[in-house]
Amino acid sequence: MRRYSRITGTGSYLPPRRLTNADLAAELATQGVETSDDWIVERTGIRARHFAAPDVCCSDLGLEAAKRALEAAGLLPTDIDLIIVATSTPDMVFPSAACILQHKLGAPGGAAFDVQAVCSGFVYALVVADAMIQTGAATKALVIGAEVFSRILDFTDRTTCVLFGDGAGAVVLEACEHDGSGPGILASDLHADGKHVGILCVPGTVSGGKVLGSPLLTMDGQAVFKLAVGVLEDAARTTLEKAGKTTADIDWLIPHQANIRIMQSTAKRLKLPLDKVIVTVDQHGNTSAASIPLALDHAVRGGRIKAGDTLMLEGVGGGFTWGAVLLNY
Ligand code: ACO
Numbered sequence: 001m002r003r004y005s006r007i008t009g010t011g012s013y014l015p016p017r018r019l020t021n022a023d024l025a026a027e028l029a030t031q032g033v034e035t036s037d038d039w040i041v042e043r044t045g046i047r048a049r050h051f052a053a054p055d056v057c058c059s060d061l062g063l064e065a066a067k068r069a070l071e072a073a074g075l076l077p078t079d080i081d082l083i084i085v086a087t088s089t090p091d092m093v094f095p096s097a098a099c100i101l102q103h104k105l106g107a108p109g110g111a112a113f114d115v116q117a118v119c120s121g122f123v124y125a126l127v128v129a130d131a132m133i134q135t136g137a138a139t140k141a142l143v144i145g146a147e148v149f150s151r152i153l154d155f156t157d158r159t160t161c162v163l164f165g166d167g168a169g170a171v172v173l174e175a176c177e178h179d180g181s182g183p184g185i186l187a188s189d190l191h192a193d194g195k196h197v198g199i200l201c202v203p204g205t206v207s208g209g210k211v212l213g214s215p216l217l218t219m220d221g222q223a224v225f226k227l228a229v230g231v232l233e234d235a236a237r238t239t240l241e242k243a244g245k246t247t248a249d250i251d252w253l254i255p256h257q258a259n260i261r262i263m264q265s266t267a268k269r270l271k272l273p274l275d276k277v278i279v280t281v282d283q284h285g286n287t288s289a290a291s292i293p294l295a296l297d298h299a300v301r302g303g304r305i306k307a308g309d310t311l312m313l314e315g316v317g318g319g320f321t322w323g324a325v326l327l328n329y
Pocket of ligand 1: 034036040043158160162219220222228262286288
């Protein structure tokens, strides 16, 4: 017998403003930026994304997702003793989005902090929460991925602004004890390599009351693509090995929803059929740290993921960071 952390509830939230590729193309055309539904669908698989209203922050999106996850778990906000928000677009420089969300939720007293690992943020946050639950530092955690990437997009750069969207996803993690055959996180694997800082970043900073450098996202798309498929395969294989499992044990692969071609390449390298891959990038775009819990919640509520299924969650993003979590749902 040992202590595991298991997902007991999932939730997600998308801001109501939905833009199809045609809507976005029409808006960009007014600024002289040319793109098309055909180009975006063919290169990325994205068909639509949601953008938050100007007065809506990361913690607002995360709050709605958290409420839904708590409801699904049958818990109250006051039951929670740990809140981790994975985000690169927090409400302010400090305090953390997690502290702001904790107050809005009415869940005072437990630990609350943000994890910043860009698109790998949710996987990083899940691993941290799992470790805290295993050691007894926490018993009931909310792990949230929430992003307003629309705030850091350069809408004059068609190579990046068509890729991203806003949204949030959340899970409730609770401690449980069993012999390894029950639900819970089985194994994980996290990595980073800071030498790739330049291929995907928002290089600006705040100093002396001013923004120094660009506050907008820049990316070398082809470099990101090559790196992503390699590390996603490695992280999945290492995680399976740690758990004493093989790819045949995976019921569902839930990769970071960056781009359909990255997901297809990863599945092919892992020899997993595409019908075992949860895909929501077509409807949400790339929501960075929110993408995995959003996809998870959609698949749970859509009835595809069922109790007892084995899930592989995989993230990759700026840093560069990457990682995977294998769990029994
Ligand atoms: N609409 C129309 N044309 C476009 C657009 C657009 N939105 N963007 C670029 N183009 C044009 C370019 O100008 C170029 O034209 P040219 O040949 O006349 O110069 C042409 O399309 C090809 O451009 P490339 O950048 O070479 O296009 P590529 O095939 O590499 O696709 C893409 C770009 C989709 C970004 C690809 O590199 C990719 O998928 N990279 C992965 C990056 C990614 O998913 N990042 C997400 C964030 S990172 C993460 O989450 C892990």
